[in-house]
Amino acid sequence: MPKALFGRCCDGVKRPSLTYIRELATRFATSLAATALRFVECTAEPCAVVYSEGDRIKWWAKNDSFGLWIERSEKLSSDTYAYDLGHRKRVDDRMQLTDGRAWCDESRADNVELHEHPMALPSLGAVMTLLWHPA
Numbered sequence: 001m002p003k004a005l006f007g008r009c010c011d012g013v014k015r016p017s018l019t020y021i022r023e024l025a026t027r028f029a030t031s032l033a034a035t036a037l038r039f040v041e042c043t044a045e046p047c048a049v050v051y052s053e054g055d056r057i058k059w060w061a062k063n064d065s066f067g068l069w070i071e072r073s074e075k076l077s078s079d080t081y082a083y084d085l086g087h088r089k090r091v092d093d094r095m096q097l098t099d100g101r102a103w104c105d106e107s108r109a110d111n112v113e114l115h116e117h118p119m120a121l122p123s124l125g126a127v128m129t130l131l132w133h134p135a
Contacts, residue, residue: 013045041063047132068131086126114131
């Protein structure tokens with residue numbers, strides 16, 4: 001995914017989603033994780049990608065525009081859609097408004113309109129989540 005070429009695919013995306021990232025992964029013949037990481041790196045929109053297994057955050061990455069900090073190895077809050085999906089509850093496959101405090105234990109999370117789009121990765125026992133907030 002050459003940055004110059006991939007970056008053009010990120011220009012003008014005003015409401016990021018894993019749906020779009022899946023389309024890019026197909027177009028570039030790359031894994032979902034690699035594509036999500038590259039998307040977060042290239043988009044101007046404030047985004048982060050979080051990978052969790054079971055109830056724990058294994059890793060995450062954000063771009064400079066994303067205004068929250070997420071602790072690695074923390075337990076997923078039961079107030080997240082990622083938690084629900086990891087516990088085999090039905091979750092809509094789309095970006096949804098979520099509670100910023102469920103992802104970040106900072107007072108500024110109260111002032112962020114955070115959106116979450118999780119996707120189950122059943123063969124890995126994992127969930128990948130895209131987080132986004134309007135600038």
